[in-house]
Amino acid sequence: MNTFKRITTLLFAFVLFFNFSPLIAGDGTELYLGRWALHFDGGMGWLEVRQEDGYLDADLLWVGGSVTPVANVYIANGKLIVTRTSTSALGNNDGKKRVHTITMTLELEGKGDHLIGKMTRPDKNGVGAEINYVHANRIPPVPPAPSLDQVKYGKPVTLLGDDLTGWRLLEPDRVNGWKVEKGVLINNPEQKEGEPHIHYGNLRTDAEFEDFNLKLSVNVPEGSNSGIYLRGIYEVQVMDSYGKKLDSHNMGALYSRITPSENAEKKAGKWQKMDITLCDRHLTVILNGKKIVDNQPIEGVTGGAITSDEFKPGPIYLQGDHGNVSYKDIVLTPIIR
Numbered sequence: 658m659n660t661f662k663r664i665t666t667l668l669f670a671f672v673l674f675f676n677f678s679p680l681i682a683g684d685g686t687e688l689y690l691g692r693w694a695l696h697f698d699g700g701m702g703w704l705e706v707r708q709e710d711g712y713l714d715a716d717l718l719w720v721g722g723s724v725t726p727v728a729n730v731y732i733a734n735g736k737l738i739v740t741r742t743s744t745s746a747l748g749n750n751d752g753k754k755r756v757h758t759i760t761m762t763l764e765l766e767g768k769g770d771h772l773i774g775k776m777t778r779p780d781k782n783g784v785g786a787e788i789n790y791v792h793a794n795r796i797p798p799v800p801p802a803p804s805l806d807q808v809k810y811g812k813p814v815t816l817l818g819d820d821l822t823g824w825r826l827l828e829p830d831r832v833n834g835w836k837v838e839k840g841v842l843i844n845n846p847e848q849k850e851g852e853p854h855i856h857y858g859n860l861r862t863d864a865e866f867e868d869f870n871l872k873l874s875v876n877v878p879e880g881s882n883s884g885i886y887l888r889g890i891y892e893v894q895v896m897d898s899y900g901k902k903l904d905s906h907n908m909g910a911l912y913s914r915i916t917p918s919e920n921a922e923k924k925a926g927k928w929q930k931m932d933i934t935l936c937d938r939h940l941t942v943i944l945n946g947k948k949i950v951d952n953q954p955i956e957g958v959t960g961g962a963i964t965s966d967e968f969k970p971g972p973i974y975l976q977g978d979h980g981n982v983s984y985k986d987i988v989l990t991p992i993i994r
Contacts, residue, residue, distance in 0.1 A: 686713065688768065689737045692796040692957055694965035697776060698789045701890075701965040703957035704739065704763075706730060717741055719761070719776075721960040723906070723913035728760065736774070739763040757781065763791070770795035796967065799954040803937045809993045810870065816862060816973065816987040817842055824860050827963070827974055831858035834977055842984040844883070844977045861889065861974035868992040871933045871973065874985050877908075879925035881980035884912065887935045888971030889963040891955060893942060895982060897925040909944040912959045917942070917949035928985075936992055938967065 686708065695702035700720035707714050715730040719741055729740040744758045759781065765774035772793040779786045816823065820837050834846040834857040846857035866888060875895055877883065883895040891911060898907035899922050905913050908922040909931065921944040923929050932943035942950035958965055961976070975984065 685732055685735055689732070693772065693793040694796050694957065694967065695791055695793050696965045697791045701958055701962040703965070704793065705956070706737070715739055718957065718960060723960065736764050736766045765793055796957060799938050799956065802939050802952045802954065805934065805936065805941065805952060808936060811991040811993050813988050813990045816989055817985065823863050825863060826858035827861045828858045831856050833858055835860050840985055844982050846977060846980065857978045859974050859977045861972040865970040865972050866989060866991060867970050868936045870990045870992070872931070873987040874928050874930050876928050876983040877925055878981045881982055883979055883982040884976035885933070886961065886974040886976070887933065889974050890958045890967060890971060891935070891940070892959040892961060893933055898922055899924045909942045909949050911940055911950065911955065914956065914959060915940065915950055915953050918951065919947060919949055921945050921947035921949050
């Protein structure tokens with residue numbers, strides 16, 4: 658065997674060891690198994706660590722975006738090490754493009770139901786890294802599905818009037834693209850050609866809620882995108898997905914977590930009715946009269962959550978930084994405990 662083949666074989670064995678090395682009794686693995694709510698300096702996240710056939714596997718929500726499988730998860734020196742890779746195309750001086758891969762690393766350690774650690778993201782130029790400190794809390798198991806026909810409701814609350822009273826920007830330093838006209842809440846995040854990108858704000862209620870039923874109508878233009886955040890942590894997707902295959906990013910989905918059972922969305926530009934119930938960390942979504950999410954368990958927050966704590970009251974917030982969208986007839990009915 659020549660030198661190149663010997664080195665290649667050793668590297669391959671090294672990768673196999675860290676990706677697929679079996680768990681050993683007493684190695685501390687049990688300390689990290691389960692679901693974890695992550696709180697970073699710059700946002701919220703979620704991690705699930707599983708033991709499958711004697712090996713470790715995990716899924717991760719890295720502040721924003723979707724829940725995705727990790728590249729690696731292993732325990733070293735008592736720490737849980739989780740890595741995630743991202744790729745981007747870079748141009749060379751000769752005009753050719755190449756793929757550049759960055760590996761981000763999450764390190765956690767602790768005892769019981771609380772972990773602390775850091776997230777490291779190397780700079781693209783290979784010099785230096787961004788470090789975000791993180792703490793994690795174990796998420797209790799999701800309870801059994803509630804009997805929704807036994808739930809008691811309070812007095813309905815109309816959330817939208819003749820103006821933006823009762824609402825404010827989630828990010829006070831951003832530009833407000835929202836307004837109310839004739840009882841319709843309109844978002845127009847207009848960008849001006851040739852000028853710097855304008856960062857528009859998301860809109861939240863002043864009031865905060867626990868569990869509830871939320872009814873509203875929404876109109877999404879062609880190619881547009883928004884979202885309805887329940888308690889500021891769970892995003893029910895709003896987008897023009899008419900005619901697309903079922904996916905956890907389509908209209909009415911719990912973003913990247915729960916795929917609708919059927920396509921019930923209308924064509925772009927038409928008013929659509931949504932009936933959403935959040936109860937005991939279970940979600941029901943009725944879109945245009947069809948039940949597309951039926952009392953399904955929610956395993957953790959979605960990207961863009963304002964907190965990783967699933968047990969505190971929070972606002973309704975509407976995503977306003979993606980595209981044009983209109984809402985009307987927004988009525989929330991709280992669930993009484």
